[in-house]
Amino acid sequence: MNETIHWTEHGRNMHAIWHSDSRHPAPSHIQTISQINTEQALRLMRQNTALLWRGDYHQGKQLLAAIKKRVHSKARTHTDFHKHRLQQAQHSRLFQQLLIEIQPDGLLKNNRAPNIAAALNDVFGSPNQHTLLLPLHLLLGYIGAHEWHKAGVAIPALNGKKIHIPYGVFSPVRGEYLELVAQAKLPSPCHTAWDIGTGSGVLAAILAQRGIPHITATDNSTRAIACAQANIQRLKLNEQIHIQHINLFPTGRTDLIICNPPWLPAKPSSDIETALYDPEHQMLQTFLTQAKNHLTPHGQVWLIMSDIAEHLGLRPKEALPKWISTAGLKLIHKTDIQPQHPKARQQHHPLAYARNREITSLWQLAAK
Ligand SMILES: C[S@@+](CC[C@H](N)C(=O)[O-])C[C@H]1O[C@@H](n2cnc3c(N)ncnc32)[C@H](O)[C@@H]1O
Numbered sequence: 001m002n003e004t005i006h007w008t009e010h011g012r013n014m015h016a017i018w019h020s021d022s023r024h025p026a027p028s029h030i031q032t033i034s035q036i037n038t039e040q041a042l043r044l045m046r047q048n049t050a051l052l053w054r055g056d057y058h059q060g061k062q063l064l065a066a067i068k069k070r071v072h073s074k075a076r077t078h079t080d081f082h083k084h085r086l087q088q089a090q091h092s093r094l095f096q097q098l099l100i101e102i103q104p105d106g107l108l109k110n111n112r113a114p115n116i117a118a119a120l121n122d123v124f125g126s127p128n129q130h131t132l133l134l135p136l137h138l139l140l141g142y143i144g145a146h147e148w149h150k151a152g153v154a155i156p157a158l159n160g161k162k163i164h165i166p167y168g169v170f171s172p173v174r175g176e177y178l179e180l181v182a183q184a185k186l187p188s189p190c191h192t193a194w195d196i197g198t199g200s201g202v203l204a205a206i207l208a209q210r211g212i213p214h215i216t217a218t219d220n221s222t223r224a225i226a227c228a229q230a231n232i233q234r235l236k237l238n239e240q241i242h243i244q245h246i247n248l249f250p251t252g253r254t255d256l257i258i259c260n261p262p263w264l265p266a267k268p269s270s271d272i273e274t275a276l277y278d279p280e281h282q283m284l285q286t287f288l289t290q291a292k293n294h295l296t297p298h299g300q301v302w303l304i305m306s307d308i309a310e311h312l313g314l315r316p317k318e319a320l321p322k323w324i325s326t327a328g329l330k331l332i333h334k335t336d337i338q339p340q341h342p343k344a345r346q347q348h349h350p351l352a353y354a355r356n357r358e359i360t361s362l363w364q365l366a367a368k
Contacts, residue, residue, distance in 0.1 A: 003017070004017060005018040005027065007030035007031075009032050016130070016131040017132050019133070022093070023270060024093050024096060027050030029050065030050045030051075030052050034053070034054040035055055038070055041067060041098070044097075050097040050099050051098050052133065060136055061140065064137055068091075068137075071091055078350055081313070084350050095137045096137070098135065098136045099136065100133070100134060100135075102116070102139070104130060104131060106127055116139065119145075122146045122167060123146075123167050153171060155172070155178060159209075164200075166226075166227055168271070171200065172202045176339060176340050176360060178203070178206060180337055180362040181362065182210070185333075186212070186256065187255050189298065190255045192214045192215070192256070193216075193254060193256040194257045195259075196259040197224075199224050199227070201243070203260060205237055207258065208237045208241055215241045216250050217242070219245065220247045221271075221275070229243050248287060253294050253299065254294060255300070256302065258301075258303075259303055261281075262277055262283065264278070265278060265279065265315060281323075289327050292367050299367070302362060303363040304362055305320065306339075306360045307359050311353070324365060328367060330365065330368045331363060332364045332366050334363050335361065
């Protein structure tokens with residue numbers, strides 16, 4: 001969301017471009033501040049006064065952390081997925097009221113501020129030319145993501161080679177499903193494969209490593225396409241993998257179609273959530289319905305799905321097998337794996353009852 005917002009400061013009329021990744025409206029009332037305690041800040045923010053932080057950068061970060069801690073400690077625990085998400089959205093809307101100003105070329109005027117030009121460049125693709133106002137917690141997200149992007153994630157299924165993931169692209173840190181893809185029996189013959197919703201390009205890279213000579217990877221997200229291109233280039237797989245910025249399938253037929261769709265049937269609240277949430281499983285259902293028409297006679301569809309939506313009560317257990325069958329597909333083999341990441345073992349998270357029981361599966365399907 002980009003629009004010009006105005007405020008007055010020491011009697012002067014000020015303006016900047018408002019930048020936020022969420023779909024919340026821009027703040028309508030802004031007060032500049034360089035010192036304030038947590039309670040006062042929270043009171044103003046709850047009254048819809050956004051606070052533009054002019055103080056020391058690190059004190060601003062501490063204020064945000066204190067605000068978050070206070071809000072989280074007083075919040076009710078919702079075990080219902082929708083109520084939990086609504087609460088998260090309300091919190092994020094509140095945290096969005098602590099703002100920071102970024103001068104052109106990524107300059108922060110706050111005392112002790114770091115150089116954030118590289119982090120912004122990573123997100124926007126070029127230095128900002130106008131003065132921006134954005135939530136401090138969003139800026140901290142950009143800075144954290146930039147560090148992760150630089151460091152990369154080592155992928156055991158790629159013999160430890162790294163995939164680099166910038167802000168806004170799905171990260172396979174919960175990567176147990178990658179092992180399933182590395183080990184499953186390929187259809188025979190398997191000269192071509194498609195990776196639908198490639199994200200970082202990691203599944204296409206694993207298939208390339210397994211020796212499939214011609215792979216097409218698609219995604220409908222601009223950020224994902226740029227990320228996949230960079231990873232495939234870095235891994236020197238551009239002879240084998242071609243990337244297309246399209247909705248779902250290329251034209252024609254292929255021996256193998258792989259897809260790890262968004263797992264939760266819910267509405268994304270920002271563009272970067274489209275990798276996680278798929279309203280009413282529309283993408284999944286369209287994928288299944290059309291997949292059969294793109295298979296060669298011995299071709300297979302490999303679908304990666306977690307059953308977390310079932311444990312959260314968002315999808316009946318019988319729905320996925322029914323959609324597979326209605327799409328003219330049959331199950332050849334299913335391999336299950338339990339998530340290994342620390343969140344899956346957390347006991348105190350409101351949704352722990354579902355996360356603790358989650359299983360991720362590779363469904364190997366063929367035309368009936
Ligand atoms: C869960 S992520 C999986 C990314 C990657 N395949 C992986 O396993 O790490 C889902 C991906 O599907 C993409 N996607 C969602 N809807 C799509 C569509 N209609 N066409 C192409 N890609 C889509 C998203 O942008 C996202 O990158």
